[in-house]
Amino acid sequence: MENTHKVETGRDCTNSQAEPGSLLTSTRNTSMDPDTPLANFTDIAVYTRSGLVEQSVPATFSISDTYALARALGFEDDDLDGLEIAGDLSWQPPPNLDQVTHYVTYLSNSSDGTWRSQVGTSDIPVGTNQQILLQDGC
Secondary structure, three states, X not given: OEEEEEEEOOOOOOEEEOOOOOEOOOOOOOOOXXXXXXXXXXXXXXEEEOOOOEOOOOEEEEOOOOOOOOEEXXXXXXXXXXXOOOEXXXXXXXXXXXXXXEEOOEEEOOOOOOOXXXXXXXXXXXXXXXXXXXXXXX
């Protein structure tokens, strides 16, 4: 069995369990709920446990909670037909590209990206800051 812990570093070096209970030996993956507060935690630690004792030294992974948002999106619709769009979609890259591997664009029915449909079929490489939406389809 294994236990997953978030490790908080600070004056009191407090440890707290991320999920109650133990994972089965065959479990290789577990997930944290979306919006889990990071607080002062810096690492994820996995301890193995036998029927007798929990391992004293865990395997750890440093948390990297980074995000990178494309900025200054621009689009001018060149398609004059109603209910259709075409034109150049452009954006400014995020200030820090360290974790960005590519861009993916979507059409969406809301500003939070729910109910989205990918535009095109390929990823857009870093360094490319525009995508052409073709007339009569995307």
